[in-house]
Amino acid sequence: MRSRPHPRPVYRNSLKSQGEQPTRTTSLVTLTLVLTVPAIMAAALLRPRSGGRRGR
DSSP states (O other): OOOOOOOOOHHHHHHHHHTOOOOOOOOHHHHHHHHHHHHHHHHHHHSOOOGGGTTO
C-alpha cells in the first residue's frame, strides 16, 4: 500500500506569485535608541551649567 506524497504548503508559493518581498522592520531597541538618544543629548547640552564660576 503506497502512501500519497504530502502536498507542499501553500503560503510559500503564494508569496512568490504575488511578487511581494517581506517588509523588513527595525527592531524595537533600535527604534527606541534612535528616538531617545538625540533628546537626551539635546537636554544635556541645553541645560544651564552649575553656578560654581558665576560672574567671570
